[in-house]
Amino acid sequence: MQKVENKQPRPAFGGKVTRTLHVLGNEENPRKGLLSIGNYMALDHSRGAAVYLDALKPHAVLICGKRGYGKSYTMGCLLEELSLLEPDIKKRLASFVIDTMGIFWTMNYPNTFEAPTLKSWNLAPVGFEAEIFVPEGMVEAYRKRNINVKPFSIPMRELSGNQWCRIFNIEEVSPPGILLVRAIESLRERGDTYSFEEILSEIARDTRSDEASKGAVENYFRAVNSWGLFSKEGISLTELISGGRTTILDVNTLENENVCAATVSILAGKLYEARLEARRVYEKKLMGEKFFEEEFPMVWLFIDEAHIFVPAKTEGLASRVLINRCLRQGRQPGLSLVLATQRPASLHPDVVSQSDLLICHRLTASDDILALEASRPLYMQESIQAYLKKMGSERGAALIVDDHSESVHLVRIRPRLSWHGGGEPNALEPYDEEESSENSNQP
Numbered sequence: 001m002q003k004v005e006n007k008q009p010r011p012a013f014g015g016k017v018t019r020t021l022h023v024l025g026n027e028e029n030p031r032k033g034l035l036s037i038g039n040y041m042a043l044d045h046s047r048g049a050a051v052y053l054d055a056l057k058p059h060a061v062l063i064c065g066k067r068g069y070g071k072s073y074t075m076g077c078l079l080e081e082l083s084l085l086e087p088d089i090k091k092r093l094a095s096f097v098i099d100t101m102g103i104f105w106t107m108n109y110p111n112t113f114e115a116p117t118l119k120s121w122n123l124a125p126v127g128f129e130a131e132i133f134v135p136e137g138m139v140e141a142y143r144k145r146n147i148n149v150k151p152f153s154i155p156m157r158e159l160s161g162n163q164w165c166r167i168f169n170i171e172e173v174s175p176p177g178i179l180l181v182r183a184i185e186s187l188r189e190r191g192d193t194y195s196f197e198e199i200l201s202e203i204a205r206d207t208r209s210d211e212a213s214k215g216a217v218e219n220y221f222r223a224v225n226s227w228g229l230f231s232k233e234g235i236s237l238t239e240l241i242s243g244g245r246t247t248i249l250d251v252n253t254l255e256n257e258n259v260c261a262a263t264v265s266i267l268a269g270k271l272y273e274a275r276l277e278a279r280r281v282y283e284k285k286l287m288g289e290k291f292f293e294e295e296f297p298m299v300w301l302f303i304d305e306a307h308i309f310v311p312a313k314t315e316g317l318a319s320r321v322l323i324n325r326c327l328r329q330g331r332q333p334g335l336s337l338v339l340a341t342q343r344p345a346s347l348h349p350d351v352v353s354q355s356d357l358l359i360c361h362r363l364t365a366s367d368d369i370l371a372l373e374a375s376r377p378l379y380m381q382e383s384i385q386a387y388l389k390k391m392g393s394e395r396g397a398a399l400i401v402d403d404h405s406e407s408v409h410l411v412r413i414r415p416r417l418s419w420h421g422g423g424e425p426n427a428l429e430p431y432d433e434e435e436s437s438e439n440s441n442q443p
């Protein structure tokens with residue numbers, strides 16, 4: 001961890017002001033591109049110096065913790081901090097959230113709910129500009145709830161016959177599977193985009209399948225159409241992501257986990273390709289070549305409920321791209337990945353071992369602690385369990401393991417500036433009509 005003299009005054013959030021700047025994730029950070037995540041937590045739980053994460057370099061971050069102890073809250077803090085970066089750095093970065101719980105749209109609103117807590121940290125509520133995308137078929141439902149959203153869709157041709165089979169949970173070698181693969185591959189071979197209706201006609205035209213298989217596959221595709229996620233053309237990556245923007249793709253209405261995983265796989269694959277190309281352009285620019293098109297930004301991809309996408313025991317539809325591309329090779333093209341899970345034991349072990357920053361909130365299940373323990377780096381002097389015991393049961397407290405500086409830190413994550421949408425509802429919470437009408441611009 002970098003410890004240099006702190007000449008610039010940095011916020012200490014009401015904690016200790018020290019002469020050193022504590023930056024996790026980059027030994028050589030030149031005091032730029034810093035994410036203010038909170039304060040050190042002393043053993044007596046008093047507030048220590050401010051702690052920062054580096055945002056100049058790409059990172060693989062794993063956030064874990066049992067239900068309700070701050071995973072999505074911490075993700076929200078990181079998103080806020082990326083939005084607050086210096087303009088010259090911010091314009092080269094983009095944040096992209098795959099929101100499986102539908103909780104990040106509230107980022108647009110200030111956190112007036114926790115204003116007193118924020119005040120005790122010398123902070124004030126702030127709403128951020130985040131663009132929310134939802135599957136095309138759900139736009140109206142969101143707009144009726146006064147949530148401003150944009151339509152998102154994936155071109156039908158992005159999915160192979162094999163991927164469709166996995167989404168529908170049918171064997172590729174079963175009669176409907178054989179028909180489906182044949183129809184999709186023949187459409188894809190023609191090289192053009194195709195619509196839902198064109199898939200149905202291709203199935204009807206098939207001369208080698210029986211009527212029962214045709215009926216079954218047709219039914220599967222009619223169900224797909226009702227999700228409103230796929231279309232002929234789809235949305236381009238540059239419509240979703242550009243430098244300086246925060247984009248939230250709310251997929252919580254998709255009940256089928258395989259379709260969520262297929263979406264993640266397609267998007268993460270495209271991000272990786274786009275960043276590889278951007279990296280080539282960057283190298284050529286360094287060599288003196290001139291390029292006039294806008295550079296595709298370095299992306300921070302956030303995914304909650306990561307065990308759905310990179311499960312421990314099976315290979316999910318998104319496993320390969322997330323592990324092989326984003327985690328193992330993402331650093332070179334400049335792709336950061338932030339994964340969160342309540343169940344480290346259900347997560348592919350490579351996620352733990354390949355993450356360069358582990359942010360661990362309270363965990364109590366022994367198999368989860370053991371899963372982290374199995375990849376515990378040698379430089380950790382005590383067991384994960386011992387550190388977690390010191391950390392206690394405070395919400396928002398976290399053990400951070402930084403692989404760059406090979407060090408371990410107990411940190412209290414700062415409160416959210418924007419409204420947190422993931423808190424537990426409280427049956428006892430009073431509903432004050434007067435206050436509610438005063439705050440009518442809040443979610």
Ligand SMILES: Nc1ncnc2c1ncn2[C@@H]1O[C@H](COP(=O)(O)OP(=O)(O)OP(=O)(O)O)[C@@H](O)[C@H]1O
Pocket residue numbers: 065066067068069070071072073074342395396397412413414415416420422423424
């Ligand atoms: N850093 C923090 N500062 C203050 N309060 C916090 C902090 N982190 C979490 N909390 C409190 O804990 C609650 C639960 O946090 P959060 O919604 O992030 O849980 P979670 O771990 O994502 O849970 P789940 O697994 O159910 O999604 C928040 O609503 C907030 O009240």
